[in-house]
Amino acid sequence: MKVDLYLTCVNDAMFPRTGQATVRLLERLGCEVRFNPCQTCCGQMHMNTGYREDALVLARKFVREYRDAEAVVMPSGSCAAMVRELYPQAAQWAGDDELLRGVQALESRVFELSEFLVDRLGVTDVGAYYPHRVTYHPTCHAARMLHVGDRPLQLLRNVRGMTLLELEGAEECCGFGGTFAVKNADVSAAMLADKTRHIQDTGAEACTAGDNSCLLHIGGGLHRLRSGVRTVHLAEILASTEEEVFA
Missing domain, CATH: 3.40.50 (Rossmann fold)
Known part of the structure; x- marks a missing residue:
């Protein structure tokens, strides 16, 4: 399976080892992992602080970049929730039917990491060892x-x-x-x-x-x-x- 890793800006800026670990884990489970260098913030910070127009720009960019993805995996429940739960609301607020259709077409392919492993790959034992x-x-x-x-x-x-x-x-x-x-x-x-x-x-x-x-x-x-x-x-x-x- 081809998987697009959406690392999130917090991980990219401060916790790159999380992204490295996610890639290593998914590849161990047989996935082909791709990283789109054009990815940016999901817009959650902008949405939560009232900058809706700026959030909409980022929502449209996300849909444009990932519309053809087989699966988009995020090591962040927060950002995954933004895409699946708040993007549709933002599109409705803006009266942007094209964005709403794009989000609705994509949202079933956007996963938080544990969701993807358990629901899409069907695994609960990923072969991990952590003696702590x-x-x-x-x-x-x-x-x-x-x-x-x-x-x-x-x-x-x-x-x-x-x-x-x-x-x-x-x-x-x-x-x-x-x-x-x-x-x-x-x-x-x-x-x-x-x-x-x-x-x-x-x-x-x-x-x-x-x-x-x-x-x-x-x-x-x-x-x-x-x-x-x-x-x-x-x-x-x-x-x-x-x-x-x-x-």
Whole structure:
């Protein structure tokens, strides 16, 4: 299967190892991975802060670049939710029927990583090995907009050598929410304090999730507490093997 990797701008700028891990994982599972160098931001930041026209420009570009893709895989529930859930709304707001038709034709081929692995490839054991104690944080967009459910947990439970630890209050937001953390800093910090306390209570060595934006927020909190708990993207755990632990 030919897969187009939409890396997302956060990963491209700050977490390139996540993209490398995603490529390695998908190729190990028999996919031909392509990377379109013309990809840019999905427009979520613009949409959430009221710059709808700028978001529409990026939505149209996304449809133009990926209209012929067999599958577009994103190591980000947040950006996948933007394309599948908010692009159609944006097109309707703008009265852009051409964009709406393009989005509707494409949205069934846009996947968050765990969705693609479990639903499209039909695998829950990807041959991963990660000898650490890990807890999992389900990110808001993946859980509430994409409804990925326990797909990430299905994958994590089959990672050899890993001890998966249950996280109290797992479904609670970490407090990031993009610009929410800037505009509502006190509330965000209080939510983060709850999340980092629960993570530390598990005794985990690492916290994983499907969005590096949330892990950036959580990781900052854990670092300031000098907790010794690191954050690692789901793709990096799933890409790890006995020969090379990726993360």
